[in-house]
Amino acid sequence: MYDIQEVDYPMRPRERLRTLGEKYLSDQELLAILLRTGTARSSVLELSGQILRHFETLENFRRASIEELMQISGIGESKAVEIRAMIELGKRIQTTERKRYGQVKGAQQFAKTLIDEMSDFDQEHLVAVYLDGKNKIIKKRTIFVGTVNSASANPCEILHFAVKTLAAGILIAHNHPSGDPKPSEADVVFTERMENACDYIGINLIDHIIVGHQRYFSFQESGLMF
Structure with missing residues (x-):
């Protein structure tokens, strides 16, 4: 099961990234930055936590299809497509670094x-x-x-x-x-x-x-x- 720790930081994820650097952010915070907005019922941090708990591991999240992402409340087609694009771009960057x-x-x-x-x-x-x-x-x-x-x-x-x-x-x-x-x-x-x-x-x-x-x-x- 994916472990999500609810911590109230004095700064929002974007501010923490600018101040501390991306390495100091949790998976939940990094995903929240990419999602940008939450829903009427959930903040963007809460939504990112729900996604990570739903898929249990980052490996499961990486493999999730657009349809599987859209099963989560608050994730429409647009956000699901953006997530898939982000995952694929990260994969290509990593592969290119090793191939160069x-x-x-x-x-x-x-x-x-x-x-x-x-x-x-x-x-x-x-x-x-x-x-x-x-x-x-x-x-x-x-x-x-x-x-x-x-x-x-x-x-x-x-x-x-x-x-x-x-x-x-x-x-x-x-x-x-x-x-x-x-x-x-x-x-x-x-x-x-x-x-x-x-x-x-x-x-x-x-x-x-x-x-x-x-x-x-x-x-x-x-x-x-x-």
């Missing part, structure tokens, strides 16, 4: 970007990241949407773009909508096929990363790649 280096420096570093991008997907997405000799990103491509299996996950399609972009290495990644990044038998078989195919044409398979809910599994880190 344009280089894969390790599974843990790159997995954070993948978690931001893929953890909300309702279906499995298989992504191939094409790298140069210094592991700088040349191109990232979604290969398909569906379940990773021998029929749909064909190394030929992935390697076609590797040759086309003159990539020296490939990193592949997909998400598990269940939230558990543990590899399935199909994931292991697919990774072995990719390793063999990459070895055959002289391209380095850097890693296969599976994204779950705020977690990831790296075949390279787990010693399942050679």
